[in-house]
Amino acid sequence: MTDVSARAQTIRPFVVMDIVARAKELEAQGRDIVRLEIGDPDFPTPEVITRAAEAAMQEGSTHYTQSLGLPDLRCALRDWYRDHYGVEVDPENVVVTQGTSPAMLLLFGALLDPGDEVIMPDPCYPAYPNYVAFLGGVPKLVPVRASEGFRYRPEEVRAAIGPRTKAVMINSPSNPTGAVLGEADLAALAAIAEETGVYIASDEIYHGLDFCGPDRTILSYTDRAFVLNGFSKAYAMTGWRLGYMIAPPDFVRPAEKIQQNFFLAANAFVQQAGVVALTQAQDDVARMRELYDERRRFLVPALEEAGLTIECPPCGAFYVFADAGHWSPDSLELSYRLLEEAGVASAPGVDFGAGGEGFLRFSYATDLARLAEGAARLKSWAQANV
Ligand SMILES: Cc1ncc(COP(=O)(O)O)c(C=O)c1O
Numbered sequence: 001m002t003d004v005s006a007r008a009q010t011i012r013p014f015v016v017m018d019i020v021a022r023a024k025e026l027e028a029q030g031r032d033i034v035r036l037e038i039g040d041p042d043f044p045t046p047e048v049i050t051r052a053a054e055a056a057m058q059e060g061s062t063h064y065t066q067s068l069g070l071p072d073l074r075c076a077l078r079d080w081y082r083d084h085y086g087v088e089v090d091p092e093n094v095v096v097t098q099g100t101s102p103a104m105l106l107l108f109g110a111l112l113d114p115g116d117e118v119i120m121p122d123p124c125y126p127a128y129p130n131y132v133a134f135l136g137g138v139p140k141l142v143p144v145r146a147s148e149g150f151r152y153r154p155e156e157v158r159a160a161i162g163p164r165t166k167a168v169m170i171n172s173p174s175n176p177t178g179a180v181l182g183e184a185d186l187a188a189l190a191a192i193a194e195e196t197g198v199y200i201a202s203d204e205i206y207h208g209l210d211f212c213g214p215d216r217t218i219l220s221y222t223d224r225a226f227v228l229n230g231f232s233k234a235y236a237m238t239g240w241r242l243g244y245m246i247a248p249p250d251f252v253r254p255a256e257k258i259q260q261n262f263f264l265a266a267n268a269f270v271q272q273a274g275v276v277a278l279t280q281a282q283d284d285v286a287r288m289r290e291l292y293d294e295r296r297r298f299l300v301p302a303l304e305e306a307g308l309t310i311e312c313p314p315c316g317a318f319y320v321f322a323d324a325g326h327w328s329p330d331s332l333e334l335s336y337r338l339l340e341e342a343g344v345a346s347a348p349g350v351d352f353g354a355g356g357e358g359f360l361r362f363s364y365a366t367d368l369a370r371l372a373e374g375a376a377r378l379k380s381w382a383q384a385n386v
Contacts, residue, residue: 010133014126016347019335023345034374036362037335037345039175039318041236043291046284049235052276056269065268067260068252069096069244076275077244087219093246095255096274098266100205100230100243104131105262107201107226107245110254111166112137118201119160120169121152123176123321123349123356125203128169140165143355146311146323150179154188161192167199167226168192170218173206176352176361177321178296178314180210190221199248200225208234208285211293212315223248233317234285235277242270292318295364295371302375303362307382318365321349325358327386335360342381344374 002009016037023033044050068074074091081089097103104127112118114136120128122141129139142160144150157168168189172181181189193200202218204227218225230243247255259265299320300313308322328334331348338344338360349359364371 007134011130012126015332015351019339019345019347022336022339026339026343032343033339034344034366034370034377036364036366036371036374037347039233039363039365040238041233041288041318041365042367043236043288045236045240046277046281048280048284049237049273049277052280053240053269053273056272061269061272063268065096065265065271067256067263067265069094069266070268070271070275073271073274076278077246080278081217081219081246084215085217085220087217089219089246090249093249093252095245095247095252095259096266096271097230097243097245097259098241098263099232100203100228101127102259102263103228103230103243103245104128104203105135106255106258107228107247107251108132108135108137109258110247110251111199111201111226115164117162117165118167118169119157119165119198121150121171121174122354123352123359124169125171125175126351126353128171128203129353137166138164141353141355144177144179146177146321149312150174150177150321151181151185152189154192157189158192158196161196161198165196165198167201169201169203171203171205172216173210173314173316175206175317176319176347176349176356176359177312178317178319179312180212180315181216182213183216186216186218186221190218190224193222193224198224202227204229205243206233206317209289209292209318210316211289211296219246226251231274231277234288235281236288237277240267240270240273242266242274292364295366295368296320298368299362299364299371299375302372303378306375306379307386308360308378318363320362320364321356321359322362323358324349324360327382329358331357331360337385338378338381341385342377344377344381 349356
């Protein structure tokens with residue numbers, strides 16, 4: 001018997017946060033833990049951005065802004081989409097949020113009625129099914145496989161679409177797999193959206209961290225799409241809480257009403273800093289991307305050398321999703337064992353869905369020396385235990 005709402009009980013814990021807590025406990029006891037579990041850039045936010053926020057605060061940008069966001073930022077995003085992707089975005093369709101996470105609430109809140117379905121890849125970022133279920137919707141998981149580059153099979157997406165399906169979720173570059181969808185994948189999904197009337201909900205938070213080609217937005221392929229994006233990853237601004245949604249026009253006013261009531265608006269001075277991030281921090285973004293790429297090129301063979309299998313090496317984000325099924329079929333237990341016994345923190349693949357079972361996710365938002373130390377510890381552990 002519990003007084004806790006059924007809705008709150010639909011939320012599944014994000015297990016990696018428990019791993020973080022245990023890693024911190026061990027560190028407090030004096031253990032040295034190589035922290036490869038968390039998706040938070042190790043770089044400081046570029047100085048040009050922090051200075052802009054300081055100046056904005058000093059100049060009195062400390063009040064509520066419009067719920068949809070500062071016009072300057074919405075226009076800067078229009079310019080960014082035009083210059084970076086060659087796509088015309090009407091600033092009227094941009095809703096500025098306190099990170100990509102609240103944008104998910106606006107998106108699914110504006111789109112879903114109870115019983116409506118959202119197709120999403122298995123494995124995927126765990127917040128997606130939780131948001132959908134919390135709002136009374138039904139997450140419909142469609143498998144993506146390492147052997148196929150963790151991409152949807154279009155025919156499986158088509159087969160999963162029923163009368164209650166409202167959207168197909170994509171996330172490229174992907175957390176947890178680091179996989180990137182190519183032109184053909186995006187075009188196929190766009191065609192499915194146009195034929196069936198579902199929307200593509202595209203989480204583009206890892207744009208700016210694509211190592212194999214240019215960033216591709218779903219908006220280049222179809223207007224039946226929502227884009228979620230934010231400044232956390234490429235700009236190293238996780239703690240600032242700044243993101244946005246680009247929505248089809250009919251959904252802007254509904255999203256605005258949700259924002260007005262639930263969040264009011266994103267932080268004023270952070271939005272001003274966001275304009276500077278877009279217009280003056282691209283060199284910093286490129287520098288960080290190069291360093292992540294260097295780490296990626298180091299870590300993939302180092303994990304293979306330790307004994308893990310990487311059938312689909314990552315092309316984006318800052319994760320390696322490695323198959324450890326031959327070490328243990330139980331990724332949660334394995335992740336805890338590696339933490340306790342090898343002093344290496346990782347995220348268990350099952351945290352991202354049943355399709356992730358047997359895998360471990362390693363984040364390379366950590367410097368090369370620590371990555372080398374982590375890989376060496378994994379190798380010794382495997383030699384002794386597998
Ligand atoms: C795929 C994905 N989407 C969204 C988020 C949340 O980002 P934000 O900090 O913008 O809320 C994360 C954070 O790890 C993520 O991995």
